Each structure stands twice: as C-alpha cells, then as structure tokens.
C-alpha cells in the first residue's frame with residue numbers, strides 16, 4: 001500500500017493560504033476564496049483522491065500537476081521537508097528536548113511558532129527542563 005500523504009497535503013494547503021473547514025466523517029473541506037477542495041482523512045499517494053486534489057490545485061494555481069505534486073511531496077533526490085510534529089503544518093526549524101524529572105525525555109521537531117510556546121506534553125507534570133535548538137545547531141553539533 002502506498003504512503004498516506006494527507007499530512008503533506010494539509011501542510012501544503014496551510015502554507016499556501018487555504019483554510020480548513022470543520023471536519024466531516026470522511027475529511028474536511030478546505031477553502032480559499034470561492035474555491036473549495038475536499039481532503040480526505042487518509043490519502044494514498046497515486047490514488048484517485050490524490051489525483052483529484054492535484055488536478056484541482058493545478059487548475060487553481062494555473063500550473064502543471066507535476067509541479068504541484070513536487071511541491072507537496074518533494075522532488076526526487078531532494079530531501080523531504082521535515083514537518084513540525086506539533087502543528088503538522090509548518091516546516092520544522094527547531095528541535096525541542098523536554099525532560100521530566102530525569103525519568104522521561106520527549107524530543108519533538110517543531111516550527112518556530114510551536115517551539116516558542118508551551119506545546120502539549122499530555123497530562124501530568126510539566127517538564128522540568130526544556131531545551132530548544134534550531135535545526136542548524138543540531139546539524140552543526
């Protein structure tokens with residue numbers, strides 16, 4: 001079965017100014033002005049739903065399907081953009097390392113916005129120490 005690319009599609013739509021409508025049983029309707037695109041909860045790469053979304057975006061942006069698809073999933077030989085694990089909408093630029101009483105450590109990729117605020121660590125005690133690195137710092141280390 002091919003990969004679920006729905007997160008990449010939602011990330012692309014968010015980056016390019018679409019607004020997500022209320023979720024329905026099968027997905028959500030995204031709008032930009034008077035144009036709407038239905039985005040299913042799960043979209044497999046190469047499926048009819050994938051082709052539907054690409055067709056609609058290509059017509060809306062007046063460019064080729066290939067170039068829209070490449071902007072969503074990346075081009076061959078190009079590394080996939082790391083996506084923020086908190087909002088799943090923006091490219092990850094930071095790494096958050098949160099320690100809980102030296103017992104548990106949570107490491108998450110984050111975007112600038114999510115990295116700058118209290119991200120959800122679930123129930124219970126807040127972390128005892130939080131460090132935030134930019135991804136360049138991590139790669140240089």
Ligand SMILES: [Zn+2]
Nearest residue numbers: 084087111114
């Ligand atoms: Zn984020």
